[in-house]
Amino acid sequence: MKIKKSLLLFLFLIIPFIKPAEYILDPYVDSFIDAWKVCASLIAIYMYIKKSELSPFIIFMSLYQISIVIPTAVNNIHNIRGPVVIMLSNISFAMIAELGIKHYKREFLSAMSIFGGLMCLIMAVTMFIYYPEGMDQKEFMDLLGDRNYYFLGHDNGSFFIVFAIQVFSIINCLDKKGRLTAGTVLFWLFVDGAYIYVRSGAAVTAIILLWLYLLFFYKKNISDIFNFRTYIAAVLCLFFSVVVFRLHVYFPFIVENVFHKNMTLSGRTVIWDRAFVYIKRSPLIGYGQEEMTVLLEKFGISHVHNIFLEILYKSGIVGLALYSVIVCLIAKKLMACRGNRINDFTAFALFLFYLISMVDYYESKYVIYGMIVLAYNMPYLIGGSEAVPAGEKGREQSL
Template sequence: MKKLMNQRWFIALVFMVLYKPAMFSQMPALHTFDTISNVFKVMVIAVLGVWFVYFYQKVSLFFVGIVFFEVWRVLATIYCGGNYTSLFIAILNALAICLVVEMGLKTDPDALLDGASFTLGLFVLINFATVLLFPQGMYEFNTFTQNYFLGYRNNSIMLFFPAIIFSIVRSLRKYNKLTLSSFVITAVSFATVILAFSATSVIGMTVFTLFLLLALINKMPNFLNIITYLAINIAYFFGVIILRLQEAFAFIIVDMLGRDLTFTGRTKIWDSALAAFAKSPVFGVGEIENQASRDLIGATHAHNYYLDLLYKSGLPGFLIFFAILIICGMALYRNRKNGKIPFIVSGAICAFMIMLQSEAYYNIYYFFSILTLAAFIPYALPKKDEDGNFIFEEKGKHSLKKKHSYHYYLRK
């Protein structure tokens, strides 16, 4: 049965189940289909879990971190008497995404990248078609109208990034260049976030595109790493969310950009979330229903994922999440001399961390596939010959590129 992880069609099907488009869950007319698909999802999750225990056995530090993070969220929710039952499917989905990517990379990276790129790329294209056909939105859900195949316009970015990254990594691993398919997926994703307009998504895509361009022209500075990303995000969080230093730049924000210093009322939400965290700094308030969150802080989430973690999961949940990011970032940094792939994946994580400063995505676990890819990045690097040279394909032929092996750099 382990041989199924070598099959592109199987990987594609698994990603179809785990990355089920939000439309199927949110449109009442598709309720029956959604129920059936959830049954398949539970079956897939169970099979992946059994395979991992039986065939792979050794548990990585990264996966331990993910498990601790999710378990703590459940414990905090139970302790606070919150709605923990709604967490289970999302948590199991997150763990399954991490498992399939880790097992796929260790078993057959090409099959994983091909299958994932096919499914996620297809979803991106279908979603783009629905944006073109229904500019004002395809259906209404929870008072929001700009919903498309992949759901609400703000949240689709959590699937766009995995689609882009798997496609680009596949291209660079095989051909050492962007293929037409990877270019199309990236361009269509960018076009979608502009047409359906989500400011946060546009910023994230812009940041990532800058990393991609730097990689393509072979200008990949070492200072762009997890330490830099952490420093920037910590400075922003304390400067804006805690100390409100944006008031010192009123002449830019108000006079030049025409925006208000409350970030459209978000400062009040931040104050309420900080007050809730101060009352329960260890466990937070747990995962709660949307209406309960509105009653507590004035919104369904804190409009900042880091603050959302603090007020819902307490300081432990917050620190575990950052520990996971550090594990991923260090793996990429150790492989920084092994071509473009580590730098591009690092760019996706940088964009991800920046986007979390203004959004708290309910489907953030979709991005866990990229975090897993980062943690096990050596498996995604191009194939090598006996001398440690990268091997690439070109019109049915193989070409070599001189490159020391990953183990050489570890010794360094």
């Protein structure tokens, strides 16, 4: 079987962005992969400029990333390297994804499914083998309680990577076969089973909801009621009811017996209270990406465990406004294509991403931006034009 050069190209481009946790790699290997990522990024930027016009999504995503770097430079110029690397990596991977979806859809989705799936498989195996001790623990993690590390990182953080790759894999299967195959289902049941085995709370919630959707709803047209707009409304309601007003305290049975958390949600409400205090002190541009020692001193942890608070803390109202534009751009495309199976599945997957981001969020998980790019480029993904009318072409392809 002849392997397309474009498939090999996208494997070359994505491999350095989905690497094992740093503690697993030899320092020289880690440095080599970082150099590879720089090379892949430059190639991706060159190809993107040559073949595509700069999309509004890439423009506003870049502005949002810059809104994190600027306050970092203002507060501590010596800490600028890390945020700049994250910014360029996020933008580069988004360009790779957009380039792939627009011009090499099959090859890009296949590359993500093949290599990403391999990494997820290894991650799942290490979780089954090394739970509960994990493969490693960093010393500073003692301040945060027990947090075990596996092949792609600790369970909660790594799930963002695994979840995004799972979305790519399922979309690849739907795009090629028009249905979910037994192999795809069994593979991801095994991977998801590892997160259930280690009892990763947010991951288990997303996994259960994802499979319920695939089992009962993905073949049905429910997009008139359940669509990206209603999903975002639900996420905002959850944010205000739990993070802001703490209404979960009125439902202790659900919190303690269903989610197996205490009423502080494993300390998250304490972290959120501290985040609100600091956000009020610098509401416009935030604090940028601070060093680990500063974050540990402020919060006792490396991040504030909520996507909206994280955005406000790092980039202020400016960053939140830019990110809101990104969400609006995505919503416009997903609503225009609603009724198509791939479109509706992607919308639900993004809902699950924002749902688990209510209690955990990591800006440096580059693959997540690739998943968001899928949503923005939905007309290309489902094979239509930019003007796919709601209820017509989308619903026709779902039959």
